[in-house]
Amino acid sequence: MKLNFSIYRYNPDVDNAPRMQDYALEVEEGQDMMVLDALIALKEQDPTLSFRRSCREGVCGSDGVNMNGKNGLACITPLSALGKGKIVVRPLPGLPVVRDLVVDMSQFYTQYEKIKPFLINDDKHPPAREHLQSPEERAKLDGLYECILCACCSTSCPSFWWNPDKFVGPAGLLHAYRFLIDSRDTATDARLNDLDDAFSVFRCHGIMNCVSVCPKGLNPTKAIGQIKSMLLQRAV
Amino acid sequence: MVTEQASLKRNGVQDFVTLRATALIITLFSFYMAYFFIATPVITYDVWVSLFSGIFMKVFTFITLVAIMYHVKIGLWQVLTDYVKAPGLRATIQYVLNIIAFVYVVVGLFVLWGVK
Ligand code: SF4
Ligand code: SF4
Ligand code: FES
Numbered sequence: 001m002k003l004n005f006s007i008y009r010y011n012p013d014v015d016n017a018p019r020m021q022d023y024a025l026e027v028e029e030g031q032d033m034m035v036l037d038a039l040i041a042l043k044e045q046d047p048t049l050s051f052r053r054s055c056r057e058g059v060c061g062s063d064g065v066n067m068n069g070k071n072g073l074a075c076i077t078p079l080s081a082l083g084k085g086k087i088v089v090r091p092l093p094g095l096p097v098v099r100d101l102v103v104d105m106s107q108f109y110t111q112y113e114k115i116k117p118f119l120i121n122d123d124k125h126p127p128a129r130e131h132l133q134s135p136e137e138r139a140k141l142d143g144l145y146e147c148i149l150c151a152c153c154s155t156s157c158p159s160f161w162w163n164p165d166k167f168v169g170p171a172g173l174l175h176a177y178r179f180l181i182d183s184r185d186t187a188t189d190a191r192l193n194d195l196d197d198a199f200s201v202f203r204c205h206g207i208m209n210c211v212s213v214c215p216k217g218l219n220p221t222k223a224i225g226q227i228k229s230m231l232l233q234r235a236v
Numbered sequence: 237m238v239t240e241q242a243s244l245k246r247n248g249v250q251d252f253v254t255l256r257a258t259a260l261i262i263t264l265f266s267f268y269m270a271y272f273f274i275a276t277p278v279i280t281y282d283v284w285v286s287l288f289s290g291i292f293m294k295v296f297t298f299i300t301l302v303a304i305m306y307h308v309k310i311g312l313w314q315v316l317t318d319y320v321k322a323p324g325l326r327a328t329i330q331y332v333l334n335i336i337a338f339v340y341v342v343v344g345l346f347v348l349w350g351v352k
Contacts, residue, residue, distance in 0.1 A: 158318075159318070162317075162318040162319065163317070163318065196248060196249065197245075197247075197248050198245070198246040198247065198248040198251060199248070200248075201248065202248035202249075202251065202252055203314075228252065231248070231249050232249055232252070232253070235249045235250075
């Protein structure tokens with residue numbers, strides 16, 4: 001059985017423009033594999049093909065790519081899920097391309113940095129051992145802390161494409177909410193102040209592309225909705 | 237967090253609330269008009285005039301026109317800041333569109349005023 005691929009190739013140092021290159025892979029009849037395995041096999045054929053990967057099991061977030069038009073992790077997307085016919089693999093949309101499927105994630109990380117992704121606690125008398133949380137308080141972090149920062153969501157979000165410097169984006173906002181509702185964090189007001197403008201949060205128009213692509217099944221739109229209502233409640 | 241030129245400064249919360257409040261008014265007006273068109277068998281000029289002659293309809297229409305103006309102002313500002321990146325060009329387009337939105341309200345006011 002022959003599988004056909006069309007892969008985005010671009011080396012800004014030598015190429016004038018990006019191009020799509022066709023590849024074919026011979027596999028046993030009926031055999032399925034992950035997109036990442038196919039990419040690794042294709043790299044054997046053509047060592048110049050570049051992509052990122054590390055854990056190859058959906059926990060590191062390195063291999064976010066756009067497969068047949070939808071963002072996802074190559075390592076946990078089976079070829080069978082992409083239907084029959086040619087498989088088109090492109091880099092995550094919107095970010096500058098370093099080479100082939102490797103993108104420059106600086107804009108994405110800058111937004112992540114902005115939301116101060118760490119616990120802030122100005123308690124004058126910190127507990128001797130640790131800050132305790134009730135099971136209920138801890139449960140509020142579920143569906144938020146699992147994010148692996150793969151950028152599949154933010155690079156599928158039109159609002160992030162148009163304003164990557166001002167709109168925090170779904171991944172950053174998911175993390176922002178994770179710290180806003182953490183019972184051990186005391187910087188809630190300061191965090192909300194930082195988000196209280198026309199772009200950081202409110203550029204989200206609830207398009208929900210982020211939800212449809214998140215490989216961890218998280219729901220950034222819901223978290224963003226919660227931040228919006230926190231900002232609203234504070235204003236009235 | 238946004239420290240850009242003044243043209244980018246709007247209040248997010250306020251815009252969010254205004255957009256939704258005006259959308260509600262516009263929806264109510266649309267439903268009311270839809271009901272009118274469905275419930276009225278033949279719409280003659282006289283029927284049309286009498287619809288707008290009552291003070292309720294005059295006020296309702298005027299409020300809707302103002303709501304549309306604000307809705308358009310915020311909505312198009314969002315669209316323009318997405319797609320038009322040159323600040324000068326964006327400011328110009330925004331200015332012209334705002335004037336058009338305002339003219340609609342003024343013209344609407346005169347039309348309503350004229351209905352006896
Ligand atoms: S929310 Fe999901 S898609 Fe977005 S960065 Fe986190 S894991 Fe990736
Ligand atoms: S819901 Fe918001 S953050 Fe998610 S893709 Fe849409 S605009 Fe972007
Ligand atoms: S290689 Fe780690 S998530 Fe795919």
